């Protein structure tokens with residue numbers, strides 16, 4: 333489902349070259365829940381961005397759902413992202429002047445033909461994360477945990493097969509963090525493949541597999 337072979341990522345600025353990822357090989361099967369851990373700067377976000385087609389590797393191959401994504405145009409990559417991948421970020425990335433319901437609908441705006449049932453799908457996604465009673469609120473009227481639940485609803489509204497989460501509980505206290513973990517575990521139980529960057533060993537314990545990075549290399 334997600335296959336990375338010999339991935340290398342080099343960031344170059346005028347004075348320095350950083351090898352952010354060095355020969356990463358990962359094969360994630362449908363229905364797995366995988367965590368990525370490692371110290372700050374070891375390449376976790378870079379790896380997640382490459383899996384999410386937000387960034388290109390300097391070397392190596394990326395395969396998503398049996399397609400090697402080499403030489404694709406940005407527009408095609410955006411389409412694949414929109415249809416097949418949902419993203420969740422540590423700092424939620426909600427749009428403050430849109431209501432909760434409008435935020436959740438956003439991924440569907442880029443899908444031709446989804447107009448008539450956009451509202452319904454967004455409401456269903458909000459029900460799934462237990463937030464039907466906050467549809468008309470705005471993000472700044474919500475707690476951190478509720479904001480993250482809106483972000484999860486937005487990630488799942490288009491029914492992607494893959495969810496990528498970059499420290500989804502990093503800004504939350506442990507109770508709210510557990511709530512978010514439980515929602516992710518439930519989505520995984522229903523068949524969604526999840527890859528999550530985390531600093532929290534406790535969260536990682538609940539996932540099927542752990543990829544540990546150190547200095548851009550896979551250490552276990």
Ligand SMILES: Nc1ncnc2c1ncn2[C@@H]1O[C@H](COP(=O)(O)OP(=O)(O)OP(=O)(O)O)[C@@H](O)[C@H]1O
Nearest residue numbers: 343344350352370371372373374375376377378379
């Ligand atoms: N756009 C960029 N330009 C240059 N160097 C970068 C860029 N993005 C990341 N890096 C470097 O690549 C390395 C990996 O960064 P990355 O953000 O993937 O680490 P991380 O493990 O996610 O860190 P954290 O846990 O602190 O978020 C770091 O050394 C970082 O400084």
